[in-house]
Amino acid sequence: xxxxxxxxxxxxxxxxxxxxxxxxxxxxxxxxxxxxxxxxxxxxxxxxxxxxxxxxxxxxxxxxxxxxxxxxxxxxxxxxxxxxxxxxxxxxxxxxxxxxxxxxxxxxxxxxxxxxx
Amino acid sequence: xxxxxxxxxxxxxxxxxxxxxxxxxxxxxxxxxxxxxxxxxxxxxxxxxxxxxxxxxxxxxxxxxxxxxxxxxxxxxxxxxxxxxxxxxxxxxxxxxxxxxxxxxxxxxxxxxxx
Numbered sequence: 001x002x003x004x005x006x007x008x009x010x011x012x013x014x015x016x017x018x019x020x021x022x023x024x025x026x027x028x029x030x031x032x033x034x035x036x037x038x039x040x041x042x043x044x045x046x047x048x049x050x051x052x053x054x055x056x057x058x059x060x061x062x063x064x065x066x067x068x069x070x071x072x073x074x075x076x077x078x079x080x081x082x083x084x085x086x087x088x089x090x091x092x093x094x095x096x097x098x099x100x101x102x103x104x105x106x107x108x109x110x111x112x113x114x115x116x117x
Numbered sequence: 118x119x120x121x122x123x124x125x126x127x128x129x130x131x132x133x134x135x136x137x138x139x140x141x142x143x144x145x146x147x148x149x150x151x152x153x154x155x156x157x158x159x160x161x162x163x164x165x166x167x168x169x170x171x172x173x174x175x176x177x178x179x180x181x182x183x184x185x186x187x188x189x190x191x192x193x194x195x196x197x198x199x200x201x202x203x204x205x206x207x208x209x210x211x212x213x214x215x216x217x218x219x220x221x222x223x224x225x226x227x228x229x230x231x232x
Contacts, residue, residue, distance in 0.1 A: 004160060031218060042121070043161075043206060043222035056219055091161065095218060106220065108153075108160035 002026045004109035006092050012115045013082055021077045021112045023092030031055075032075045033093040033106060034067065043091065049075065050097070082116045089113050119144045119211050123223035126204075130197055130230050138192040138226045140181075140207035148209040150174075150183050150190040151220065155204045164192075164205070197230045204228070 005024045013019050025032050034046040047057040049067050066078045075094075079086055089111045095104040124139040142148065149168045153161040165174030170185035179194045190207060207223040 033219070035220075035222075037222075037225075040224070042224045043208075043220075045219040045221065048219060056217060058219075093161075104218065105163050106218070108162070110158060110160045 002107075004092055004094055004107050006090075006109035006112050008112060009110070010113045010115070012117065015084060015116055016081050019079050019082055019114065021079075021090050021092075021114070023075045023077075023094075023109055024073050025075055025092070025094030026107055027073070028096070029094035029107070030097040031095045031104070031106075032067075032069070033095075034077045035091045035093065035108075036060075036088040037091070037111075038085075038088045046077075079114075082114075084116050087114055087116045119148065119209060119221050121207050121209055121221055121223035123205075123207050123226050125224070126227040128226060128228045130228070132199055132230055132232050133196045134230075136192070136194040136197045136201075136228065138205055138207075138228070140190045140192065140223060142188050142190065142207075142209050144188075144209055144211060146212045147185075148212050150181070151208045151210070152179070152181055152190070152192050153206040153208060153222075155206065155225070157203070161206060197228070199230045199232055202228055202230045 007022045032049045037043045047061045048055045064080045091111045092109045093106040095106045120143045151166045152164040154164045155161045165176040167174040167183035173182045181192045204225045206225045208220045
């Protein structure tokens with residue numbers, strides 16, 4: 001069964017460093033998403049991406065964040081200069097394209113735990 | 118704004134016990150409602166969904182009914198198994214009348230089922 005994969009499973013970085021989190025969505029999916037969950041808090045939507053551009057983003061997704069689909073398979077989230085408060089579990093998801101407003105199930109990866117020291 | 122509130126965990130039950138995990142929501146319009154489950158080491162998986170009031174979603178013995186009058190979507194199962202041990206997330210998809218596929222989640226409830 002196709003699945004979304006994420007690497008690495010755990011990333012430790014120093015404050016101020018750049019990190020890139022990687023995701024491989026399901027191959028025939030066209031929508032891609034990033035969510036995050038700070039320990040003990042809610043899973044929060046960050047951004048959705050379609051047709052090589054951001055389709056929606058939350059207020060969390062500021063200039064420190066960027067997303068890219070560098071090739072036909074990967075989808076990345078970059079944090080330019082990490083802060084302590086960026087420590088969280090980051091989930092990637094993908095779905096088939098919306099059709100007529102119907103919900104297309106989002107398939108989630110296992111997450112990358114980011115720890116900023 | 119839109120938000121989801123779940124009962125706090127962990128919830129610890131014996132096998133074959135009845136499960137209820139409460140979920141209430143705040144939303145404008147008529148959101149779609151979902152339960153996701155996360156087994157250890159895996160991603161979130163869609164468990165069930167309901168897209169309009171009074172709809173009942175069901176899967177693998179789990180059920181939840183979309184109650185607009187109480188803005189609730191409580192998850193129930195009549196007889197839990199050890200294999201049901203996981204984290205359960207309630208979520209909504211806003212319905213603004215436009216195209217959005219973002220999900221708004223609750224904090225998740227850890228269920229531990231003991232043999």
